[in-house]
Amino acid sequence: MTLDRGPVPEQGWDKGPVPLSRKENGMFVYNKGYIVDSAILVAHYSGFPYVCKKKGDLNMTKVGILVGSLRKESFSKKIAENVAELFPEGYETEFVNIGDIPLYNQDFDDENNVPEEIATFRYKMKQIDAVLFVTPEYNRSIPAVLKNAVDAGSRPKSESVWNGKPAAIISQSPGNLSGFGANHHLRQSLVSLNMPVLQQPEAYLANSAALLDENGIISNEGTIQFLQLFVDAFVALMEKYKG
Numbered sequence: 522m523t524l525d526r527g528p529v530p531e532q533g534w535d536k537g538p539v540p541l542s543r544k545e546n547g548m549f550v551y552n553k554g555y556i557v558d559s560a561i562l563v564a565h566y567s568g569f570p571y572v573c574k575k576k577g578d579l580n581m582t583k584v585g586i587l588v589g590s591l592r593k594e595s596f597s598k599k600i601a602e603n604v605a606e607l608f609p610e611g612y613e614t615e616f617v618n619i620g621d622i623p624l625y626n627q628d629f630d631d632e633n634n635v636p637e638e639i640a641t642f643r644y645k646m647k648q649i650d651a652v653l654f655v656t657p658e659y660n661r662s663i664p665a666v667l668k669n670a671v672d673a674g675s676r677p678k679s680e681s682v683w684n685g686k687p688a689a690i691i692s693q694s695p696g697n698l699s700g701f702g703a704n705h706h707l708r709q710s711l712v713s714l715n716m717p718v719l720q721q722p723e724a725y726l727a728n729s730a731a732l733l734d735e736n737g738i739i740s741n742e743g744t745i746q747f748l749q750l751f752v753d754a755f756v757a758l759m760e761k762y763k764g
């Protein structure tokens with residue numbers, strides 16, 4: 522693994538430890554480090570923490586996938602897994618867990634006492650270039666767990682993890698409603714968070730249970746074609762906003 526030295530990590534990452542002792546290119550010796558995900562690790566070099574990224578991943582566009590349901594057999598999650606397969610080369614998808622984010626309380630930031638799970642979530646999202654939301658509808662809106670993640674990532678306002686990142690939304694429902702209300706409530710928040718949201722095609726999946734076979738695979742050709750069109754349009758949006 523070739524490592525680049527990056528900026529000092531944000532609060533909340535100095536934990537572990539995973540013992541590491543390696544020399545790379547004759548330059549760095551890590552005494553201990555913390556593997557954050559497959560692409561990033563936080564290491565200590567001469568007592569100072571550094572964020573290190575795998576070199577090969579630097580040119581990849583990272584798409585974070587946030588699922589608005591924590592249910593084990595979630596249709597949203599299964600749909601998201603199918604959609605993740607449709608991204609082209611150069612795009613890396615990563616499911617970001619939102620289930621352990623504490624209920625957001627503004628005091629966390631006002632009193633500089635941000636829970637570790639929120640700091641971790643913010644840090645992860647900072648590494649992400651764009652966001653795909655796949656969500657059911659709860660009572661004509663988005664599930665609280667997803668709104669909580671949106672809120673937790675939005676503060677401190679000047680450091681919002683969402684700012685300027687392209688986004689796309691798929692809503693689903695096992696019934697006929699297809700999550701239209703959730704889709705548009707989420708859009709309303711994303712506008713305020715300055716996320717350019719994919720406009721067309723809109724993705725409202727009705728009768729979602731029937732779309733998935735017993736292995737959680739979507740096999741209906743028309744649906745696959747539509748989802749590919751959706752991903753292609755999202756990719757075009759991401760390309761447009763690349764810095």
Ligand SMILES: Cc1cc2nc3c(=O)[nH]c(=O)nc-3n(C[C@H](O)[C@H](O)[C@H](O)COP(=O)(O)O)c2cc1C
Pocket residue numbers: 589590591592594595596597598656657658659660661662693694695696698699700
């Ligand atoms: C609290 C709650 C509220 C719900 N409200 C709606 C709703 O407004 N519209 C709808 O189409 N389905 C509604 N449903 C049904 C969900 O669409 C269904 O449970 C779906 O499977 C949830 O998505 P998941 O499979 O990804 O967990 C609701 C379910 C729950 C638990």
